[in-house]
Structure formats: structure tokens, C-alpha cells
Amino acid sequence: MSPERIPYLLDRMGQAAADAHAMIDNVSEEEFLANLILQRAVGMSLLMASEIASQVFKAHPEFASEHPEFPWEAMRGMRNRIAHGYFDIDLEKVWATARDDVPVLLTSLATIRNWRMQGE
Numbered sequence: 001m002s003p004e005r006i007p008y009l010l011d012r013m014g015q016a017a018a019d020a021h022a023m024i025d026n027v028s029e030e031e032f033l034a035n036l037i038l039q040r041a042v043g044m045s046l047l048m049a050s051e052i053a054s055q056v057f058k059a060h061p062e063f064a065s066e067h068p069e070f071p072w073e074a075m076r077g078m079r080n081r082i083a084h085g086y087f088d089i090d091l092e093k094v095w096a097t098a099r100d101d102v103p104v105l106l107t108s109l110a111t112i113r114n115w116r117m118q119g120e
Helices: 003-023 029-033 036-059 061-066 072-088 091-112
Strands: none
Touching: 003 036, 003 091, 029 036, 029 091, 036 061, 036 072, 036 091, 072 091
């Protein structure tokens, strides 16, 4: 994977994460836990974002090491839990991630998205 693809991948990661967050806007945790379609949609969006983080981490370890503030390992762990957990996925964790962690992730992405343009 070419380093020139990193900004594109970061944009895609941000879009998937933002989608997960937007899906639960104005939805209570109780409503989320009672809505299988919403659970699957949010989970899939988080899986997509986490898969991209995993790909970037694996293909560009130098980029990952230049940005230790980014939650590379946590996202890889989330990807593995969702991809392989099936019926054992912790839906409260999915909810909390989409609600609380995604805004932090989006801020981090905004900071590193233009890393080459900033002269890093």
C-alpha cells in the first residue's frame, strides 16, 4: 500500500466512524439495545473504521509510530472483537465507543489527516 493512500484511508476511516456516531444521535442506550438493525449498522461502521486502522497500522508502521496519540491497538482490538465475536459482542461497549470514543477519534483524525502537508 502506497503512503499516498494514507490520507484517503484516514478519510474513509473518519467517515465510517462518523456514520456510527450519527446513527445513535438522539437515540438512547435502551433504544439502541432494543434495535437489532441499529446494533448491526453501528457495529459494521465501527468494524469498517477499525479494519482501516488495522490496514494502516500493518502497511505503514512508520506512520503509526509517528502518531502514538492515535488508538491503533484499541481499534485493532475492536475490529477483532466485532469481526470474530458474532453473538458475544458487548453491545454496551459498542454503544459507548460510538457515543464517547468516536468524537475523540475524529479529533485525532483531523489532527493527523494532513500529516505530510504539515511537514511532519
